[in-house]
Amino acid sequence: MRKAKEVAGRKCPICGKSKNQVNAGKNRSGTQKCFCNDCKKYYTLNPKTREYPEEIRQQAIKTFYAGASGRGVGKVFGFSKANVYNWIKKNSSSSQ
Numbered sequence: 001m002r003k004a005k006e007v008a009g010r011k012c013p014i015c016g017k018s019k020n021q022v023n024a025g026k027n028r029s030g031t032q033k034c035f036c037n038d039c040k041k042y043y044t045l046n047p048k049t050r051e052y053p054e055e056i057r058q059q060a061i062k063t064f065y066a067g068a069s070g071r072g073v074g075k076v077f078g079f080s081k082a083n084v085y086n087w088i089k090k091n092s093s094s095s096q
């Protein structure tokens with residue numbers, strides 16, 4: 001008996017559970033499809049990485065320059081400090 005592999009760290013957008021999420025192949029455009037064993041629904045993952053609105057980025061950069069650490073900014077806005085440092089790097093190189 002072959003058991004579908006449970007995917008760790010995946011969250012069902014319908015019921016919000018992160019348990020019993022399995023890979024269910026890909027659709028025609030190559031997007032990963034998943035199946036929630038909890039609510040018995042298929043859903044697709046957004047293949048693109050989450051983009052944050054420009055406004056949020058600017059706010060985060062401002063907060064950073066106001067004296068917060070990258071980690072602190074990430075905590076406040078809810079994204080990783082790597083994101084924050086990336087934006088700051090981009091921001092400072094494009095404003096010259």
Ligand SMILES: [Zn+2]
Nearest residue numbers: 012015036039
């Ligand atoms: Zn579900």
